[in-house]
Amino acid sequence: MTDQRRNLYFYYHQKTELQDKLEALFQLARDNDFQIVENSKDANIVIAVGGDGAFLQAVRKTGFRQDCLYVGIRSENEAGLYCDFNIDDHDEMIEAMKNAEVEVRRFPVIDTTINDESTFSCLNECSVRSTLIKSIVIDVYIDDLHFETFRGDGLIIATPTGSTAYNKSINGAVVDPKLPCFQISELASLNNNRYRTLGSSFILSGERTLNLKVRQDGNDYPIIGMDNEAFSIRNIHDVTVNLSEKVIKTVKLKNNTYWDRVKRTFL
Template sequence: MIDRKKTYLFYKPSDELEEKVQAIRKVGRKHGFQLVEDPNDANIIVSFGGDGTFLQSIRKTNFRDDCLYIGVNDGKLGFYTDFSTTDLEKIELGLQSDNIEVLRYPTIEVTVDGMKSFQCLNELAIRSNIIKTFAMDIYIDDIYFETFRGDGMVVSTPTGSTAYNKSLKGAVVDPKLKSMQLTEIASLNNNQYRTLGSPLLLSKERELVLKIIQDGNDHPIIAADNEALSIRHSHEVRIKVSEKEIKTLRMKDNLFVHKVKRSFL
């Protein structure tokens, strides 16, 4: 049973979606939930849409670790969305039963050039902004590991391991493991450049450092989750598993194994 009931609704209005949201508003009021206009006043933030909308709701509300995020999908269930606008009965059941639990998702903290820091729930991607490879020196805990040349790198959280990372042949990781995964994007392996050539899973105690080699392609694109960042002239990117976790609501009959099986098998 949810005790904290100040709720903010995050979605992109449309005539079709608004009708469904209004129906869910009635269910919320029935169970004593209070709607607020400012997300800073809420202790529950509900997104309506797919996994992308759920990620945006977290990013636009500054990765709050003092509130509960709930994803309601307008269609098929996703990895972050346990509820659907088409199943009001399940939503109402979730609001009043013991068939729900709070799940804590790990995030990664990224610092660019020792100044700009931000969080990611899915992944950080760093790749060339032109049709040309670029090079980076890779350090783990400030120990030189390898020199990479290719299209880029993806550093994913366990929950982000099933998204972009999986398409790059990365491993699918249990979200209960507090870790991050480094996966290459089209690396060159020859007599001059040699990389591990496989995904690398690092524990929460590690710090990963990507140092961009200045050789003519010095301004790669940096993307956090599903949003490109306006960061230019970057030289060093430091990444570690953050102490900040995102709390979300999950039905006990929709576990990680169920989600992987439903999505890929």
């Protein structure tokens, strides 16, 4: 680890049972010439403690920073696709960082623009779902070409790393994060003699633009999910998704590839 990357910011939820382990980790960092900062803007490395959910929150709360590294630490013995380290193995983490036993991986991000006004970044996925007990109707455009009219519970637009989360639960594909792309999956689509959609997930190149036009039929207050947060935005009529120029740079152990973690998590 270079001298330029010695400022650490820890993001975690206040839990009594976690505090003792964190204090030991803080002291170990100080003993190895790392400085712990109180403001994430002063950090070169943002460390999320708690699991994949905490990692997603840390990235969002710190503004998808492009000038720092993100590190994920599991606080419990559970699989994590964003977390390479376990809090009980912090000696190994410090040793790995000091001796260059880590590599930097880059995860794609998507940008979602609502009504041509507000843009939100997502590391996992963006979902558009009905809030009423009726199907939502969305006209789907790819590069300004009308592709289909969707009727159902909603759509999920997933990044490659988000393909293993919500997207996978509805039989979407698991995508290699080295591919600059995003995936669109259906939630309970209606397919019969009257309504017809593709009926399967499809993957778009990062050079494509996806545009979703929500039909204003009383279901124009959908829930917009951004990673693990829900946003309540009124009168949504247009959702545009592009692959972002941003990437999230994370630290990984050299012997711990993305597919190693997929295998541990699901197989």
